[in-house]
Every structure is written in C-alpha cells, then in structure tokens.
Amino acid sequence: MAIADEMKAEVHGAAYSFLVASLATAEEPIQPPREPDIGPRELVDDREHFHEMCVSRHWQSDELYRAHWSTMMLLAVLGGPPD
Numbered sequence: 001m002a003i004a005d006e007m008k009a010e011v012h013g014a015a016y017s018f019l020v021a022s023l024a025t026a027e028e029p030i031q032p033p034r035e036p037d038i039g040p041r042e043l044v045d046d047r048e049h050f051h052e053m054c055v056s057r058h059w060q061s062d063e064l065y066r067a068h069w070s071t072m073m074l075l076a077v078l079g080g081p082p083d
Helices: 001-011 040-044 047-056 064-079
Strands: none
Touching: 040 047
C-alpha cells in the first residue's frame, strides 16, 4: 500500500500532462463505415486509376512494413467484406 500511495503522490503532480478518457461500454461494437465495393476489374484494369487510388490512400511499397500494409488494404478492397 505504501508503494501505491507513493506512486499516486508522484502522478498527482504530473496529472496535467496526461489525457484521461472515460469509455462507456456499448451494447454493440462500433464498426467503421465500409467503403463502397468496387469490382476487381475497375481497380486493376487501368494503371492510372490504380496509381491514383494508391496515392490517395497512401499505399506505398518503398519499405517492407508499408508494402505489407498496402497489400493488406488492397486485398481488403478486392475481397470485400468478410463473411
């Protein structure tokens, strides 16, 4: 208990440095709105359209982690909503 009291005293002085958010429980999980489905042909048939889409959504492949993310997002767009 003494350690907890010491920690509370230390944090109390720096309380203004932290952002505290109280979360309410929701009965149903909040789902982000899905983008309208576009057909696979519309996405990959036209190179310019594909390039514009990659630029607008910040899909890059210059580093491995960016290429991984971009591939996941591309597959999500092509695959549509999960069943």
